[in-house]
Amino acid sequence: MDLHSTSSPAGLRARLEALRGGGGRLRAASFTLPSVVAAVRMLFYLYPSKYRRDAGFQDRVLRAFVVTVIPGADPWEPDLVRMYHDTHYPFFPYTGYLAYALERRGRSRGGFLLLGPGERTRVIQDSLSSDDTTSRLFKGAILMAQVSYFAGIYHPERGCPLIDFPGRNSGFTREELSYPDAAEYVGPETTADGNPP
Amino acid sequence: MNTQSTEVLVIGSGFGGAAVALRLARSGFRVMVIEKGPRISVPEDFRQTQDPQYLLRYIRSLHGDNVNLTFAEGLGGGSGFYEMVSLRAPSIAFDQRTPEGIRLWPHGIDREIMDEYYARAESMMHVAQIPAEEIPKSGLVFALLMRAAGCSVDRVPYAVRGCVGHAYCVAGCTAGAKVTVHEPYLDPAVRAGATIMTDTEAVALMPLDAPASAGVRDLGVIPCRYRVACMSGGAPLEIRAKIVVLAGGTVGSAGLLLRSRRWLTHLSPHVGNNISVNGTVKSLGILPGDFPDADMFTGRSHPGVISYQYLASRDITISTAKPLPVDAVSYANLVPEGEQRSPSTWGEARVAMMQLYRRRALPIYALGLTTPTVRLEAHRDGRLVPRFRLDGEFRAYYRGTLDLLESIYRRAGARVVRIRILDGEGVEYPDIHITTAHMTGSCRMADSPRHGAADATGELFAYPGLYVADGSAIPSSLAVNPYLTILANAERIAEFMVRWYTHREAIVGEPLLSAREEPFSSSPA
Numbered sequence: 176m177d178l179h180s181t182s183s184p185a186g187l188r189a190r191l192e193a194l195r196g197g198g199g200r201l202r203a204a205s206f207t208l209p210s211v212v213a214a215v216r217m218l219f220y221l222y223p224s225k226y227r228r229d230a231g232f233q234d235r236v237l238r239a240f241v242v243t244v245i246p247g248a249d250p251w252e253p254d255l256v257r258m259y260h261d262t263h264y265p266f267f268p269y270t271g272y273l274a275y276a277l278e279r280r281g282r283s284r285g286g287f288l289l290l291g292p293g294e295r296t297r298v299i300q301d302s303l304s305s306d307d308t309t310s311r312l313f314k315g316a317i318l319m320a321q322v323s324y325f326a327g328i329y330h331p332e333r334g335c336p337l338i339d340f341p342g343r344n345s346g347f348t349r350e351e352l353s354y355p356d357a358a359e360y361v362g363p364e365t366t367a368d369g370n371p372p
Numbered sequence: 373m374n375t376q377s378t379e380v381l382v383i384g385s386g387f388g389g390a391a392v393a394l395r396l397a398r399s400g401f402r403v404m405v406i407e408k409g410p411r412i413s414v415p416e417d418f419r420q421t422q423d424p425q426y427l428l429r430y431i432r433s434l435h436g437d438n439v440n441l442t443f444a445e446g447l448g449g450g451s452g453f454y455e456m457v458s459l460r461a462p463s464i465a466f467d468q469r470t471p472e473g474i475r476l477w478p479h480g481i482d483r484e485i486m487d488e489y490y491a492r493a494e495s496m497m498h499v500a501q502i503p504a505e506e507i508p509k510s511g512l513v514f515a516l517l518m519r520a521a522g523c524s525v526d527r528v529p530y531a532v533r534g535c536v537g538h539a540y541c542v543a544g545c546t547a548g549a550k551v552t553v554h555e556p557y558l559d560p561a562v563r564a565g566a567t568i569m570t571d572t573e574a575v576a577l578m579p580l581d582a583p584a585s586a587g588v589r590d591l592g593v594i595p596c597r598y599r600v601a602c603m604s605g606g607a608p609l610e611i612r613a614k615i616v617v618l619a620g621g622t623v624g625s626a627g628l629l630l631r632s633r634r635w636l637t638h639l640s641p642h643v644g645n646n647i648s649v650n651g652t653v654k655s656l657g658i659l660p661g662d663f664p665d666a667d668m669f670t671g672r673s674h675p676g677v678i679s680y681q682y683l684a685s686r687d688i689t690i691s692t693a694k695p696l697p698v699d700a701v702s703y704a705n706l707v708p709e710g711e712q713r714s715p716s717t718w719g720e721a722r723v724a725m726m727q728l729y730r731r732r733a734l735p736i737y738a739l740g741l742t743t744p745t746v747r748l749e750a751h752r753d754g755r756l757v758p759r760f761r762l763d764g765e766f767r768a769y770y771r772g773t774l775d776l777l778e779s780i781y782r783r784a785g786a787r788v789v790r791i792r793i794l795d796g797e798g799v800e801y802p803d804i805h806i807t808t809a810h811m812t813g814s815c816r817m818a819d820s821p822r823h824g825a826a827d828a829t830g831e832l833f834a835y836p837g838l839y840v841a842d843g844s845a846i847p848s849s850l851a852v853n854p855y856l857t858i859l860a861n862a863e864r865i866a867e868f869m870v871r872w873y874t875h876r877e878a879i880v881g882e883p884l885l886s887a888r889e890e891p892f893s894s895s896p897a
Contacts, residue, residue: 186807187702188428189435189796244718263425296719314798317718318702325726326422326698338726340669340697343420346536346547347670349505353512354664358504360512361677362519364526369501371462371680371689371852 190318191265209306217272217308226278227271236274239288241320243295247337248324258323259316266319273316276302276309374609378404378567379591381600381613383574383628386449387859388842389619390557391493395866397564399874401591404567404611405558406602408620409445411570412452414554418544422698427543434623435796436758439649439746440807443621447570450621450809450855451552452544455674455693456530458499459852460490460860462683468741468848470823476744476847478819478828481864489860489867496556497531497859508537508671513663513734514692515677520784523681523690528674539694541673572604574628577616578635579835586836591615591873597837615837615869617830618815619862622647622843623748623756626814630750638834640825643815644748647758648849650810651688651740653770655777656706658732660785665731668694678852688740688773689851690780700729703807705792705800717798733789736780738773739851742766744813762804770804810854812846829872830865841865 216222226233237256242248248255259270280298281287287298302313327334327342334342354360366372379402382389389405397403409430412418419426430453433442444450463483468476493499504527507515515525531551541550562568582595596612603609618625626644633639659666671694678691695703705717706725745766749757778788792800793807817840818824821833824847830839841862843854850857 186440186704186794187424187698188431188433189440190702190794190798191424191428192796245723246720247723299718311797318798321701321718321722322422322424322698325701326696328421328423328425328698331419331421331423334669335697337723338697339730344538346538352508352537352671353505354509357507357512360515360519361504361507361525361527362515363524365524365680366526369526369529369678370460371683 187322190315207306210308213276213306213308213312217269217312220271222272222275226275233271233274236277236287237270239295240273240277240299240316241324243292243299244317244320245324245337246292254329255324257329258319264319266315269312269315273312276312374607375612376404376609377596377612378402379613380404380615380617381406381598381611382617382619383600384408384449384619384621384624384842385447385553385558385568386444386451386619386621386842387553387855388621388845388862389449389617390451390553390561391859391862392617392619392839392841392866392869393566394557394561394564395863395870397561397566399870401873403561403565404569404613405561406572406574406604406611407447407449407568407570408573408624409447409570412447412544412554414448414452414552415544415546415548418452418546420538420540420546421543422696424698427698430544434748434756434758436746436760438760438762438801438803438805439758440805441623441746441758441811442807442809443623447568448552448554448558451554453542454855455541455853456532456550456672457674457853458494458497458529458531458856459678460487461850461852461854461857462680464683464687465741465848465850468743471743474823475819476816478817478824478847481817481828486857486860486864489863490856492863493856493859494529497551497856498533498556499529499531499856501529502527502676506535507676508667508694509664510666510668510671510692510694510734511675511677513659513666514675514736516663517659517734517736517784517786518679518681518690518780521780522783523679523780525677525679528676528678528691530672530674532672535672537671539670539673539696542696569604572602572609574600574602574620575631576601576635577628577632577838580612589873589875594837615839615873617839617841618844619840619842622811622814625840625842625844626748627750627756629815630748630756631754633750636835640815640821640833642818642823642825644750646744646813646816646824646847647746647748647811648742648744648813649746649760649806649808650812650849650854651742651769651773651851652737652806652808652810653740653773653777654735654737654791655774655781656733656735656789656791657778657781657786658708658728658789659734660787662785666734668730668733669696682776683851686740686773686776687851688738690736690738690777692734692736695735697726700726702794704794707790707792709788709790734786736777738777739810739849739853740769740773741849741851742769744816744848746811748814760806767804810850812843812850812854812858813848815840815844816847817845818847829868830861839865839869
């Protein structure tokens with residue numbers, strides 16, 4: 176079987192699988208005390224229920240997180256944080272805890288929502304270098320944000336204007352696809368039919 | 373349990389299985405094809421999307437410490453998701469040898485012999501060299517980069533008709549321009565009488581007690597020699613067959629055999645071993661300011677050109693690619709040489725990199741004639757794990773090739789970007805890590821059981837009527853995309869089978885037939 180050789184969803188699959196399984200990988204992150212505490216809190220919902228049940232509050236925290244991870248993302252984009260609730264992807268069991276962790280880690284300044292962009296960046300950086308469970312939670316959250324936003328998975332017809340990814344299309348004009356005088360770019364060829372000798 | 377019987381059972385519907393199914397069905401054999409993955413109607417079932425939900429429906433992978441093997445499951449196998457690059461393997465690929473000096477390919481199979489089958493495969497797949505004016509911008513800029521570094525390029529032949537360049541080749545061509553095996557092979561096979569069952573997985577293969585049939589050529593006399601236990605749509609199914617053709621790919625075919633080892637007591641120790649990864653080495657660079665824009669998001673996925681500049685001297689070909697955003701963000705950290713790294717994986721640095729990536733980045737990669745270094749480890753629970761023997765030779769190849777690729781960027785004035793491949797946890801692999809869909813050789817053909825699992829006709833040593841006709845039979849790296857060689861070799865094997873079982877006398881590759889007249893070894897040495 177011959178797929179594209181230089182890029183493949185293999186890495187994506189591995190990273191999604193690492194999040195999958197009812198917290199299996201996150202739960203087993205490590206057995207250091209902070210890591211175990213974080214895993215127990217996350218998996219047994221041992222954090223204030225408003226982070227799970229107050230959808231509006233959770234939404235605001237998660238949006239603040241995504242626009243920090245992807246500066247320039249439209250904070251009012253309706254589907255900006257949809258991937259965190261999408262049961263087709265493995266992150267959704269941890270969404271409430273992510274909101275909680277963000278707010279708790281920003282509480283010295285009143286909470287993540289009240290922080291400026293630089294301070295939010297530091298919170299995320301600190302979380303990535305924190306205990307194993309927290310670090311993996313944040314890496315997973317960043318991956319989900321990037322896959323969803325840059326690849327435009329909920330809006331394939333639009334793609335991602337921020338990086339000029341055109342998304343679904345019916346093909347491009349010759350001017351868009353290629354340059355004039357293409358043969359001059361190629362130069363003298365070494366074979367008659369493109370096959371190696 | 374539902375039990376069916378057939379003359380020929382083909383397990384897998386990709387390049388290898390499709391060719392055998394068509395040729396045997398057209399010759400009057402009763403052929404049944406089973407495919408583990410779902411039915412795919414081309415192009416109706418394909419979508420232009422980067423949604424992992426869609427991509428991972430068809431794309432599978434095996435993860436090991438130093439290697440990821442990627443493959444497709446679905447009707448047509450990898451043909452729905454390949455890049456259409458249709459290259460014959462270079463002559464030197466067929467002359468590769470083991471460290472002991474043993475030729476990897478069986479005697480009598482070389483480029484000259486294969487050219488006839490390549491031509492047949494190319495005709496079936498409507499292969500044509502890309503006209504210069506259809507080369508996408510990234511291909512032209514790659515050509516410019518290579519020429520600035522003193523290297524030539526050639527235009528690549530593709531299996532495509534009427535490409536519109538929407539860039540989603542590897543998600544399945546929604547324009548119906550990509551040639552898959554459906555129209556040229558599978559559809560006519562069905563018209564010739566073959567039956568195809570999708571969502572049907574072969575889980576075990578067992579020989580039946582049957583009179584010795586080695587050398588017997590009359591299918592009317594040969595009894596059913598194998599039974600294959602399947603799960604079909606969630607229900608058990610048993611299929612009995614006189615001939616079984618394994619075509620589930622390098623991973624699938626070896627996996628089935630390894631899981632069936634308790635019944636296949638004479639199975640070659642080569643099964644699951646000797647896997648080549650086609651010497652895949654990847655690099656990325658930022659174009660110098662005086663270069664025109666490349667373009668990662670328009671045009672066909674493989675951008676049209678390849679360089680044979682280093683084929684003779686270093687056994688590699690060099691080309692370029694166009695991974696779409698989902699790959700770029702999930703596969704690796706991209707770190708420009710000399711740049712502060714943190715937080716390059718996210719935040720402004722990542723957005724800036726993705727914006728650069730759109731028009732000013734250009735990946736180049738090498739494929740090379742590296743020796744087989746991977747084996748499949750079969751666990752009791754059925755899992756397969758690829759193990760990469762990262763020896764000094766491969767390390768030297770990898771380092772030397774990466775240095776060469778980076779030197780090409782530098783010679784052209786481009787800035788090198790380090791690709792730090794990520795593991796499942798999003799952590800950079802500390803060592804070499806190869807991701808490839810070009811794996812071959814897990815049931816490799818060889819001149820004798822001492823050196824491979826199957827003979828030159830694809831028939832497994834010690835198992836009359838049990839054939840491999842997919843990438844698993846290909847004994848070596850090829851330094852080009854392997855599909856055309858897999859397909860051509862399947863055409864060759866199918867031709868042999870037709871001639872053998874229909875008693876036709878003349879045959880291309882006569883030595884193969886005379887070799888077949890010799891009695892089978894009862895067990896591999």
